[in-house]
Structure formats: C-alpha cells, structure tokens
Amino acid sequence: xxxxxxxxxxxxxxxxxxxxxRLAQDLGEGLVRLDLKLSPxxxxxxxxxxxxxxxxxxxxxxxxxxEPDRILTHHLLDSLAVLHRIHDEPAxxxxxxxxxxxxxxAGLPGIPLALACETLEVELVEPVGKKAAFLRxxxxxxxxxxxxxxxxxxxxxxxxxxxxxxxxxxFASLTDYVRSIEGQLxxxxxxxxxxGKYPADEISALDAxxxxxxxxxxxxxxxxxxxxxxxxxxxxxxxxxx
Numbered sequence: 654x655x656x657x658x659x660x661x662x663x664x665x666x667x668x669x670x671x672x673x674x675r676l677a678q679d680l681g682e683g684l685v686r687l688d689l690k691l692s693p694x695x696x697x698x699x700x701x702x703x704x705x706x707x708x709x710x711x712x713x714x715x716x717x718x719x720e721p722d723r724i725l726t727h728h729l730l731d732s733l734a735v736l737h738r739i740h741d742e743p744a745x746x747x748x749x750x751x752x753x754x755x756x757x758x759a760g761l762p763g764i765p766l767a768l769a770c771e772t773l774e775v776e777l778v779e780p781v782g783k784k785a786a787f788l789r790x791x792x793x794x795x796x797x798x799x800x801x802x803x804x805x806x807x808x809x810x811x812x813x814x815x816x817x818x819x820x821x822x823x824f825a826s827l828t829d830y831v832r833s834i835e836g837q838l839x840x841x842x843x844x845x846x847x848x849g850k851y852p853a854d855e856i857s858a859l860d861a862x863x864x865x866x867x868x869x870x871x872x873x874x875x876x877x878x879x880x881x882x883x884x885x886x887x888x889x890x891x892x893x894x895x
Contacts, residue, residue, distance in 0.1 A: 726875030732762030756824030
C-alpha cells in the first residue's frame with residue numbers, strides 16, 4: 654500500500670510539474686498580443702514568479718486556479734494587460750512611479766507589473782498572513798527588494814504612502830474600495846480597479862464625490878471571459894460659501 658501511495662504521489666507531482674518550454678512560448682506569444690516588449694531576462698523572472706506561485710499554491714491555497722497554463726494567462730497576462738493603460742514613463746531623471754496594490758493576494762497585479770517595468774516602485778498591501786509570507790519570499794527570490802514592499806495590514810492601517818497610482822484586482826466592491834483608500838489619496842493620485850464583467854451595479858452604487866472617469870475593455874490572451882479596467886476619480890470638495 655505504501656508503495657502504491659508513493660507511486661500515486663509521484664504521478665501527481667509529474668502532472669503538476671509545469672512544461673516550462675510551453676509556458677515560455679505561451680508567455681512570449683501573449684506579450685506580443687499585449688504589445689509588450691520585455692527582455693528575455695524579464696520574461697525569465699515572470700516565469701520564475703509563475704513557478705513560485707504554482708509551488709506555494711499547493712500548500713498555501715493562494716489561488717483557486719492551479720493549472721500552470723491558466724496561472725500564466727489568468728494571473729500573469731491578466732495583470733500585464735493593464736500596464737499600457739495605467740503607466741506612463743516618468744521623465745528622465747525623475748523618481749519612480751509609486752503604485753499601491755490593494756488586496757494584493759498572491760501579488761497580483763503588483764509583482765508582474767514591477768517585473769515588467771523597472772520604473773515602478775510597488776507596495777503590496779495584503780493583510781492575510783500566509784499570503785504576505787509568500788509575497789515577502791517572492792520579493793527576495795525575484796530580486797525585487799528595495800523596489801517592492803509588503804504591508805501585512807489592511808490599507809486603512811498603513812501610513813499614507815503618497816502613491817502615484819492605486820490599483821486593486823478582485824478586491825472588493827467599488828464603494829468599499831474607495832472608502833478604504835481615502836487616507837492614501839493625493840491630488841496627483843490616479844485610482845484604478847480591475848474587474849471581470851462590466852460592474853454596472855457597483856458603478857451606480859458609487860456615492861459623490863466619487864465617479865468613474867473611464868472604462869476600458871481588456872483583451873487578455875488565453876482568457877475567454879470579460880475583463881475591464883476602471884479609472885475612478887473623486888471630485889474636489891467645494892469650499893463652503895460665505
């Protein structure tokens with residue numbers, strides 16, 4: 654019986670082991686479709702992150718998606734699909750753009766964005782301990798220390814970070830999201846939310862001074878489902894008359 658159990662465990666391990674050559678090809682093709690020109694070393698780091706997520710997911714249950722090819726498409730490419738829209742390069746010699754990734758979970762979209770763009774400084778906000786542990790280890794193994802920071806607390810409990818961008822992916826309703834980030838906003842901060850289907854009910858539930866400034870449909874390679882990126886804005890509070 655022990656021999657059979659060991660054999661079955663070995664079979665499961667073989668089945669779970671990703672086909673790295675095929676993943677590398679799928680990543681390359683996906684990047685072409687997203688019009689992202691990333692160097693071979695950066696692509697290797699993205700595949701390394703994918704492997705870390707697959708490995709830790711077996712024990713820590715970081716994501717309901719477990720198949721390596723779907724982790725690549727539904728997590729990595731899904732995260733990278735927003736890069737052109739949310740990021741513009743800072744002027745030469747300027748400081749990096751600071752991005753606050755709220756409810757980062759397994760580091761999505763923050764880690765793929767940081768790997769793809771060296772001019773981003775990313776702060777991952779994830780209060781769940783096991784996920785924060787994975788994020789810290791990933792930052793070390795991917796060589797992102799100094800440019801990516803992990804906050805293992807709710808966003809309401811971290812000091813103001815003065816971010817240039819705030820983004821979330823499958824974090825909460827739009828109403829709860831904007832309430833949670835009130836303490837992080839600066840006049841220059843742009844706010845983004847990644848959603849699946851067009852969230853009509855959530856948009857209609859937003860209270861003033863918040864509104865949706867733009868909705869962008871995303872075409873994510875390998876994902877046969879709706880994806881949307883929303884930009885949110887808060888109107889300035891008017892000074893009282895008199």
